[in-house]
Amino acid sequence: MEITHFTTNDSQTIGVVELDESGLETIDNEVPENKPKRRKHATCTEWQRNITKEKRMRGRELFRIFQKGKTGYDSITKPKKDRCDVCCGYETKNVTEEVYKKHIEKKKAARLEKEADKKLAIDGKITVLTVDLQSMKVCPKVQASAVYYKTKLCCYNFTVYNLATHEVTCYWWHECEGELQASNFASCLVDYIQEKVPKTIPLVIFSDGCTAQNRNSIMANALLDLAMKENIVITQKIFEKGPYPNGV
Numbered sequence: 001m002e003i004t005h006f007t008t009n010d011s012q013t014i015g016v017v018e019l020d021e022s023g024l025e026t027i028d029n030e031v032p033e034n035k036p037k038r039r040k041h042a043t044c045t046e047w048q049r050n051i052t053k054e055k056r057m058r059g060r061e062l063f064r065i066f067q068k069g070k071t072g073y074d075s076i077t078k079p080k081k082d083r084c085d086v087c088c089g090y091e092t093k094n095v096t097e098e099v100y101k102k103h104i105e106k107k108k109a110a111r112l113e114k115e116a117d118k119k120l121a122i123d124g125k126i127t128v129l130t131v132d133l134q135s136m137k138v139c140p141k142v143q144a145s146a147v148y149y150k151t152k153l154c155c156y157n158f159t160v161y162n163l164a165t166h167e168v169t170c171y172w173w174h175e176c177e178g179e180l181q182a183s184n185f186a187s188c189l190v191d192y193i194q195e196k197v198p199k200t201i202p203l204v205i206f207s208d209g210c211t212a213q214n215r216n217s218i219m220a221n222a223l224l225d226l227a228m229k230e231n232i233v234i235t236q237k238i239f240e241k242g243p244y245p246n247g248v
């Protein structure tokens, strides 16, 4: 037997679906005689405790809609995952099989490269960093409707992660301090390398191929300048487009 929970948010269960072994659910049309009335102002916990047959049926109804749609969904809420243009394009038949296969091969190669470098880092032969920018955050983070139409302060979080030591450093700034320019990312990375990276072993930096952040002459020049000053070897490795195996 399999039980699927439908949730609207973390604390509210809106229905439970029970499946028999064949995977098909059956509806019991019987109405219970002493069916408890739904209390108007019942608290969330009370409401959850009284999951009656009626409510279960409502859950089944919902489930059937999803089954009928044959969307391939296992549940109503599907974890949000970044999809790259090539993968999406292939699904909608806008990208040829050949291009897609090459793309998958490159992705596999990137993953293997990262695994190999991680092993070297654990052995202490090189330092491996992965860097990425979190999606923009707004301040204040308030749900109240009064704040909805107000202009909020945009905040950025550039994260640097050391694959071997699992140490994370977050660089936070807001729009008044700096925009999303290449020089800002270069400043963060140079600061991190100067502060936290041992200068005796080579350094490898993994990042996505975002031009504004990582794949530009400003970043390359900043790293080159630092490499010459500190006398270390810095290699920048750019992931193939897609949901990045960044680990940041």
Ligand SMILES: [Zn+2]
Binding pocket: 083, 084, 085, 086, 087, 088, 103, 241, 242, 243
């Ligand atoms: Zn892809």
